[in-house]
Amino acid sequence: MTINKVTTHISQNEQLIFERSQTGRIGYRLPALDVEEVDLNIPSEFRRDDDLEGMPEVSEVDVIRHFIRMSTWNYSIDLGMYPLGSCTMKYNSRLNERVARIAGFANLHPLTDEHDAQGALEVIYELQQHLAEITGLPGISLQPAAGAHGEMTGIMIIRAFLDARDGAAASHRRTMLIPDSAHGTNPASAHLSGFSVKTIRSTAEGLTDLEHLRELCAHGEVAGLMLTNPNTLGLFERNIKQICDIVHEAGGLVYMDGANMNALVGVARPGDMGVDVIHLNLHKTFSTPHGGGGPGCGPCCCTKELAPFLPVPRIVKASDTTYRLDYNQPKSIGRVKAFFGNYGMMLRALAYTLTHGNDGLREATEAAVLNARYVAAGLVEDYEKPFTGSPMHEVVFTDKRQSRKGVHTLDIAKRLIDYGFHPMTIYFPLIVQGAMLIEPTESVGRQELDQFVAAMKSIAQEAVENPELVLNAPHDTRIGRLDEAAAARKPVLRWKPS
C-alpha cells in the first residue's frame, strides 16, 4: 500500500472569502438602533446605490476558519529561525504586545488634550531619551512610520539645514552620495527630497572606496552621504570617522541608515562616529513585530545642530512631571505623518528597552554578532564568502561554487524551505552576484544554528550530487514555485465575480 498526500485537504485549499460568501449570512451583532430613525439629510445622489454588492456575507466561524487555515500557510519567527539579512527578524515578546493593549493607551484618541494624555506623552519622551543615549544623537522625532519614512525625514532635514546655512548657494548642492551596496530605499528617499544620486564604489574588501569618495566630494555640489553601518555586506566601515570628515570638509552632512543597528547597540554610537542624522527601525532592532510587512516605526535621530529641523510637534518636558507638544519650531521640515506616528510600536520598543536593561541590550548585540560569526565559520568551507573581513551581525555568501552545477541562489533558498528554515535574503546587496545575506539575530540558540549550518551544508552537497532535487525545490509546501513573470504580464490584482 502506498500512502499519498490528499491534495484536496480542506485546510490546504481554503478559498477566497468571496468564494465562500453566502447571501444572508452574518457574523456580527450590533445593538438595535436606539434613536428614532429619520430621513437623513443626505441627498440621494450622494448615497450608495450598489448595495455593496460583492462584499462577503459569512458567519463568525467562517471567518475564524478562513484565517486560521490561511495562517498555517505562513512561516513565522515563532516557528523557527528567520535569517533574513538586513531584516533583523528577532523574537517579539508577548509582554510587549500586552503593554500595547493596555486600555489607557489603546483607547486614547490622538487629539486628546495634552493634559489628559500625559502618560502617553511620557512614553514618547522616555523612549526618545533612551534612543538618544543609544545613538549618541540628542535630537529625536518618533513620527516616521517606517525605515524609508525615517530616511526621507533625515534627508529632508539635511536639505533644510543646507538651505538655511547656504541660502541661495544651496541650490548648487544637490548631490547625494550613496554606496552601490545601499538599500533601494536610500536613492528613492534622496529623490523625494529633490537630490540627484551619485553612486560610490565599494572596494574589493567590501568597504566604501575612500578615493572615490574624495573624488566625488571634490566637485563641491555634495549635499551629503547616505551610509549604512555596518554596511549591507555585514562589515563595519572602519574608516567611518574619516568618511565623515571627508564629507564634512566638502560641506556635506552624513546620514546613516540604521537598519543594521542590531550590531551596535551598547557597543558603539553613530553620534560618536561623526554621523549627523540616522534613522532606526524599531521593527528590527527594537523587536516590534513585522506583522507580515508592517507596521514599522522609523525614528529619526540627529545632532543638536539639526534638531530645529525635525518634524513637528516635538514632545518635550514642560516640568519635572509634565510633558507637552511643541509646535513652535519655525525651521521644522513640517509634519511627515498625521498625529504622532505609529505609537503602538513606541510602547513595544520602550518595553523592549526596559525589560532588557542597559546590560541586556549590549548582551543582545553580542549574541547577534556571535551568532552571525558562528554561521560564517560554519559555512565558509561550503559556500563562497566574497569578503574576508570579520562580519558583524550578518554575513554574505554567494552561489559561485554551486552555480557551476547550475544551482543558483534562488534554488538554494527554496531548498532551505524543505529543511524547515525560512530562506536568507537573496540577491541583495546588488553588487554581489548571487548574494545570500544571512542574519541569524540573537533569538536563536546554538542547537538551531547547528541545524541551519547542517542544512546549508547538505544543500551544498545535493547541488553536486543531485542538482535536480535543489532545482525543483521546494517539495513539501502547499504550492510550488509560482510563475511570477506570467503574474506580472497580465496582473490580476483583485477578485471579481465570475
Added chain:
Amino acid sequence: MEMLEAIGLGSAEELFDSIPQDLRLQRPLNTPAALSEIELLHSFEQMGARNSGARRISFMGGGAYSHYIPTIVDHILSRSEFFTAYTPYQPEISQGTLQTIFEFQTLVCQLTGMEVANASMYDGSTAMAEAVLMAERVTKRSKVVASSAAHPQYLEVVRTYVQHAGIHLELAAFDETTGQSWRALANAIDDTTAALVVQSPNFFGCIEDLAGLADAAHAKGALLVVAITEAMSLGLLKSPGACGADIVVAEGQSFGVPLSFGGPYVGLFATREKYARQIPGRLVGEAYDKKGRRGFVLTLATREQHIRREKATSNICTNEGLIALGATVYLETMGRRGVQEAAKQCAQKAAYAARAISKVKGYSLPFTGPFFNEFVVRAPVKATELLRDLGDEKGIEGGIALSRFMPDRQNDFLVCVTETNSRKQIDALVEGLATL
C-alpha cells in the same frame, strides 16, 4: 564561551575588533537596569492611568474614530503566523499573508468603487501625499489644488512631501455657509492642474459633490483625488469610484483598528487599472505553480524602490501589513450587511445628536452641508474651555476644538458620533452642554 571558542575568539569584546577602539563605547549605556515583567506592567499601567482621556465617553473624531471592534479581530492578528512573519518575499511559505492582502485589495476596491488597490500605505495622510505625487507623474503637470476643508494635518503632510517635488500646491477655500469646498475647487482648475484633492466627508464632516468635481477635473485633463478619513462613511455614501474619482485614498482605522494615540493605522490607496503601474507600494497578484495550483505573489515590483531605486514610484517599503490584516478581518466579519448597518447607525445617531444640540440655547450648527457622522457645533463660549469643563466635570470628551487648527474659530468644535455611542451618552453630552 563555547561558541566564542568555536570561532577562535577569547572574549565577547573581540567580536567587535573591526570597530576601531576609539569608537567603542567604554561605559555601560545610561539607560535603566532591566525590569521584571511585574515591574514593567506596573510601570506601564501607571502611565496608562495618567491618560484620563482614554476613560471618558468620547465624541472625538477628526481622523481617528471609536468604532466597535469584533473580538475576533485582535485574536486573529495575534496569531504568531501572521504577526511574527516578514514581508511575503517567499511565496511558497507566505500564502497566508499573500491571500489576505489579495482579499484586502479586493475589499478596498469594492468599498471605494475603484479597480486596483495596493497592499496599504502608512496612513491616510501619507496616502494623500503619495496620491499627489502620483498625479504629478501621471499628468506631468505641476499644479495641485487641495481643499482647505481637508484634515489640517493631512495638508501639512502633503506640504512636506511636495516641497522638493516641483509641485505647486494651492488651497481652495471652503464656503462659510455650507462648509463645503467643491465650488472653489472646481473654479481653481486650469490647464496646468495635475489634480484636485478633496476630502469627503471633509474635516467639518460635510459631504462634497464628488461627481461634479470629477467632471470639472476631467474637462481640463486633471485627476480627481478623493481622501476619506472616516472610512465607515463608505457603507452609506456613494463610492468615489462611482463618482468618477481617479485616485482614492483613505484612513482605514475605522475598520477595526484601536485608537492607540494615533497609530499604527492603515492607509488605503486605490486607483484606475490604467494607472496600476504608477501606483506606489506593494501589490499582490494571482499566480499559478507548475501544477496549475492558484497562489498569490508580490507583483509589478519593477515600480518599487528595491529594483528601480531613485526612479521608483515611491520610497515605501515596510507598510502596515498587520493593520491591513486587522481591517480585512473586520470587513469580513462585519460583512456586507454589518458595514451598512454600522454606517447607518453612525449617521442616524449623529443626526439625532445634531438635532438635540442645535436645540440647546446658545448653540448652533454653523454649516448647512449634509454630513455623515461628524458636524461642527458653534458654542456660546470658547470651545477649548467648554470641552475642558465637559471632560473634567462630566467625564465626556465632547469633541475637538477647531481653534487648535483654525485660530479664528474660537467657539466652534467638531462632534463625532458612532455606533458605539448610546442614546444615553448622547443625551448626557447634550445635557452637559446645556448646563455648563
